[in-house]
Amino acid sequence: MKENIKQEFMEVVGKDRSLHRTEELSCYAYDAFVAEAMPDLVLFPKTTQEVSAIMKTASRYKVPVTGRGAGTSICGAPVPARHGVVVCFSKMDEIIEVNTRDRYVIVQPGVVNGDLQRALAPFGFFYPPDPGSMEVSTIGGNVAQNAGGLRCLKYGVTADYVLGMKVVLASGKAVRFGSRNVKDVTGYRISELFCGSEGTLGLMTEVTLKVVPLPETTRTLMVTFNHLDDTAKSVSDIIGAGIIPTAMELLDKMTMNAIEDSANLGLPRNAAGSLLIEVDGVKEACDREIEKIIQKVRDNHAADIQVAETKPEQDRLWTARRSAYGVFAKLAPDIVTEDVTVPVSKVPEMIRNIEAIAEKHDLTMGVLAHAGDGNMHPLAPTDRTDKDHWRRVELAFKEIFEAAAALGGTLSGEHGIGIAKAPYLGLVMDKDSIEFMSVIKKAVDPDNLLNPGKFV
């Protein structure tokens, strides 16, 4: 990028909030995916006006612009694939309004999900999407990636909570979509289009989110099974009985054994899988639901059932699930995880597919699944410097994508496409549907300035 153009960009936010030295720039070349690309400049705007001025300059000189929150994406979404300017929203972190009477909040995009939860708790409210990165990741990033989380089964994903937003378009014009109203059918629901758009359509500078009252109580139980099919049958029987748990987390045999090897929690080593189930709501209703769930899993040959009666017991049951990622991460120098999703009834078949693929390529792979919504996380410990091993991991994941597609599933349930899965888009979308996304992209960003080099 030419020096005078750099200067012009830097004048928008001032020297204090611009980075141009290689050492600093290289810290904005990555997220949690492997691919890296260096930006030419990093800017930290604080207002919509500044973002708008940045985009005006960018469109004048045709400079690519990539938005970034905390950089916890696992698919390369905030990696500036075509270089140019990275606009980092982390300092735009003000909670503008909390209105629990009308059940909404207005936040700047850099507000950290966990901070929003802490701001809402004293009012007895919460914001349901809870991605694993919630203590770091920003609302802007959550919206751009349409983040999910553990409680999605009952509460839905980010898109279900976005009521409206202020967006700076490629031209630099600032526009507003949606409103503060939970019901709103005034025109296209464009805010929802921005959920999962990965920064390719515009830069959000303000988001209005729906919030909900905190449940009175939560109850947790853990069930192990000797046959995988019984887990899926239990999941559908429980939901079929009219119970929507907040979470139904499945750990496969490999994962339970890996956890036992390192933490010794007393998980059964021979079980085929276990389900961690949590319900929330009014106390009496939760108690009734727990009873019904126990009955359903018994009907499906549960080998062992543990119900937490106290908060510490609840935490103990969650320990296995929470430690799973760390356990796999420590098995080898590197760890790769994906998030293919299949229809709920196909979860056991998909797990068997993953086991077969891992065996074929001589890999160790564990599976964590949000069994209630079919979203699965195969975990593969690896070593990137070991070329052969790395190649086998890449091959295995390609086959996992194909297997998921063959079962009527999809590439990503919550991580997004970014750079990571762009090559596989054709597995789950036909040419015309992909083309339709390009039509939209071209209409709003004709010069392809916004996060170029990604899935669209």
Add this chain to the structure above:
Amino acid sequence: MSRTTLQNCGRCGLCLSACPVYKVLKEEHASPRARLKLIQAYKNKTLPTSPVLQELVSKCLMCGRCAAMCPSGINHYGKFMEMRREMAAAHGDKIEIRSLVFMLAREYRLRAAAGVARIGRGLLPASFQKKSRLGNIPLDRFPRFPGKPLRETLPEEIPPQGTERGTVVYFTGCATNHLFADTGHASVRVLTAMGYRVRIPEGQTCCALPMLFHGAADQAGNSIQTNIQALGAAEDDPILVDCATCGAALKKEYPLLCDTLHLDSDVVAGIAARVSHITPFVLDHMDELDFPAADTALKVTSHTPCHRKHGFGGEDVVARLLKQTPGVDYRPAPDAEECCGGGGTFFYEYPEISKKMVDKKVASARTTGADIWVTDCPVCRINLAGNLDGESSMRVIHPLELIDMQLGRS
């Protein structure tokens, strides 16, 4: 796939949520993840050494929170330490920091020369004295230096009161020796009251951790050798530290330096195994203390030093100690475990960041209504006390001083 290779950072970003510097600045280039990335780039020779690189790697409190949070089990501390050493060797340190390190290194030589009174004042380099502030701390709120260092006012061995239960070795560290003699006297009184013979080996000197942080490897080497000699005698009495940083040096850093400094690794491992922090030690032996009845209660709150928390067990021993001390109305602050921003010389090098952190701590300690704020780290103590405004009646002391006070109440 080899199992011997070291863990790589998977860039998950979880450590950002733990990093006090990131939380204040909200800049990736001030995050633990970025520091690892920069160190990697330097090692792979894709980034040459430079003052900018040095600054980015050093804008860190060395608090250990990132490592405690990391799912991949990355040893941030070791990586940061090594890099800081290399960078300081290549580019030097800020002049004031260099003179501070030099003074610490010289301590033992000065002591050996004897007769050097007011050694404490000498600790404050002239370049500090010219300004009215030391980093975020106004000079007049900096602790006064006692006339004589602690170790010059105590014999090398102090007998127990009552039945003898054993012997402990007390490693006083520079701060207690030169700044907080009260902590030293209180510790000795509490330990002897428990029935311990207290040995304060002559010849001990600065633990050398501050020198290591700032890349003064040679000076550090001398001090380390001296300490090993002072502590390494063939006995197995516990070695107690009242400063978690000294503790971390003896327990973790010395063993890592055996090769570089040609130390006897068996002796060093023996020392490491004997080191305990004085606070958990006293907590474990509370029933050996006889507290007089107290009819009024002191209102006390606490601050957990990062180095004690991450180096000597994660649970808050001070909170437990306070709950078990008679005559104490313990009023926990919600952010008692957050970093205060002191971090060795961090409060001097990055006063704006440090100030933001400490102001938050002060405000929430105030809301507890406590009159006494205890913390078992000298740097935290300087930083917290230095940032209370003149109006405040709150006092910052070491928990051992509180125990000592309660023992002496009648």
